[in-house]
Every structure is written in C-alpha cells, then in structure tokens.
Amino acid sequence: MNKETQKNFDKVFQAALALFGNEDATHRWLQHPVRGLGNKRPIDMLSTEEDTEVVLDLIGRLEHGVF
Numbered sequence: 320m321n322k323e324t325q326k327n328f329d330k331v332f333q334a335a336l337a338l339f340g341n342e343d344a345t346h347r348w349l350q351h352p353v354r355g356l357g358n359k360r361p362i363d364m365l366s367t368e369e370d371t372e373v374v375l376d377l378i379g380r381l382e383h384g385v386f
Contacts, residue, residue: 327371331361335376353377 320328330347352358355377364370 321339321366321367324366327365327368331365331371331374331378334375335361338382340379355380 332345332349335348336342339345339348349362351362352360356364356374361374364374
C-alpha cells in the first residue's frame, strides 16, 4: 500500500469505526461490496482522493440515516 492509499485507508477506517463501533464490523464492511458504492468494496476505492471522498460521503450519509 502506498503512502497516499495508507492515508486514505486511515481516514476511512476511523470514520467507519465511529459508525460501526468496533473493528470487526469495520473490517467486514470494508471488505464486502456495498450497494451505495455501486457494489464496490470500500477497500478497493482508496487509491484516489476522489474515490476516498465518495466512501467518506457514504459513511456520513449512513451516520445521518440518509440512504
């Protein structure tokens, strides 16, 4: 994992951890296709800042109950 991808992973992991409340649920969510991401795995969307923002936006919507 390159430095940019690691930085993006760290941001997404912390946001998802705040949403799901534990590391196991967070890891599962990151590893499985998500409908709100076009059935892509969040972990696969962290190589660009743009895709990372899409994942973070989805986490924000989930936190606020907006699907």
